[in-house]
């Protein structure tokens with residue numbers, strides 16, 4: 431297309447390419463600064479360092495004043511912005527629509543680099559502040575999609591909101607009070623916390639509580655049970671997968687747990703089960719606060735507080751070469767040891783009350799009280815599975831009867847014995863047919879014969895129960911005894927709960 435230009439008067443363009451480019455860049459910037467509705471500059475830590483005068487008029491709608499806007503991380507004060515993505519990826523977003531409570535805007539975002547090409551930050555421009563008038567159909571569709579996305583994000587945030595506070599950790603004895611004191615103290619810091627204790631002592635509950643009491647409470651709490659994920663998938667689960675790195679389900683790329691927990695807390699449950707190769711990578715992430723998704727050669731900055739937990743003896747694992755010493759010291763900054771239930775039996779009554787209320791609320795049944803002899807019986811048990819086991823026993827006793835008060839008989843029926851020992855309870859058979867003929871001594875009667883799939887399933891359930899009982903609930907040890915992977919054991923655990931429910 432021929433364009434007629436007025437005859438240049440006076441100065442000409444500089445002759446060398448470098449100067450021409452500099453001139454072009456300067457002119458473009460001046461032009462944009464003039465015509466754009468607003469501009470902002472953000473540094474590589476996502477903090478806003480400058481906004482133009484034009485931008486300031488959006489501040490009231492965003493709910494901020496200049497003094498509490500400049501200096502903040504852009505994603506905290508501009509909902510739905512992609513400035514952070516531009517900085518982290520180094521890729522510009524030349525034209526985009528941004529919608530938030532201040533309106534819908536046509537925006538452009540460019541990374542800012544130094545002469546070595548390193549990212550220093552990004553420049554954001556609001557090109558048009560009422561694009562709906564000129565781009566109506568596109569905007570309508572975009573606004574609908576954005577609303578749907580906001581709803582989905584809110585639902586996700588609600589799911590990730592902490593479920594427990596420090597007050598949810600029931601117990602008023604000295605051991606429980608000390609745990610709560612330590613939890614409140616570490617919540618005030620941003621350091622790594624290591625929760626140590628047997629299975630079922632409340633490590634996950636406490637991790638939620640520490641997050642809820644910390645300055646990160648409004649940001650996500652993301653939990654990963656390392657023992658439940660096959661080793662081959664752990665790396666992708668932690669660090670994510672870059673788009674295009676794989677075919678199939680991960681083709682579009684996927685954020686890892688570190689990224690999902692950005693700004694919040696990442697709970698690494700069963701850290702003692704982490705394979706050695708991944709321990710080295712985790713250590714690097716903790717030191718650098720940067721992750722590199724699989725199949726990408728770009729790092730993403732993350733700001734994550736780690737709470738790790740284990741029921742295993744980490745110093746012994748370090749000594750045996752199964753856990754890296756450097757990672758152990760990195761994690762063991764603020765250790766909290768959770769007492770086993772048998773070390774705080776004085777809390778049983780308070781725990782029973784809180785757990786019974788919770789069971790009643792969840793099952794929609796009236797809350798049940800416990801007689802004194804029932805409490806005495808519970809107080810002499812060893813509780814290898816700790817509070818989780820206490821809860822399961824209460825749940826089974828509650829579902830077994832309509833009585834509003836549970837007595838010791840309800841619990842002896844479940845195998846609990848006065849001396850604290852356990853009697854094996856045969857699995858109930860609600861649909862067992864009546865005996866067809868009198869059994870001959872030494873020969874099984876026909877009524878004893880079960881369909882093979884049922885017999886196999888029962889044997890499987892019983893073997894898993896035995897392995898868990900023999901290892902005090904340690905799933906890794908139990909899976910080793912059974913000769914199956916931890917992941918397979920976790921897949922099978924719901925069968926046990928189903929069998930319990932069917933038996934009661």
Ligand SMILES: Nc1ncnc2c1ncn2[C@@H]1O[C@H](COP(=O)(O)OP(=O)(O)OP(=O)(O)O)[C@@H](O)[C@H]1O
Pocket residue numbers: 598599600601627628629630631632633634635636699740741781784817818821
């Ligand atoms: N102090 C407590 N007060 C009330 N409930 C508790 C307490 N401790 C644990 N629980 C309950 O016991 C169950 C097990 O707790 P949790 O999952 O936190 O234990 P854990 O130590 O993380 O177990 P694991 O090591 O097996 O993952 C949960 O239902 C939890 O709510």
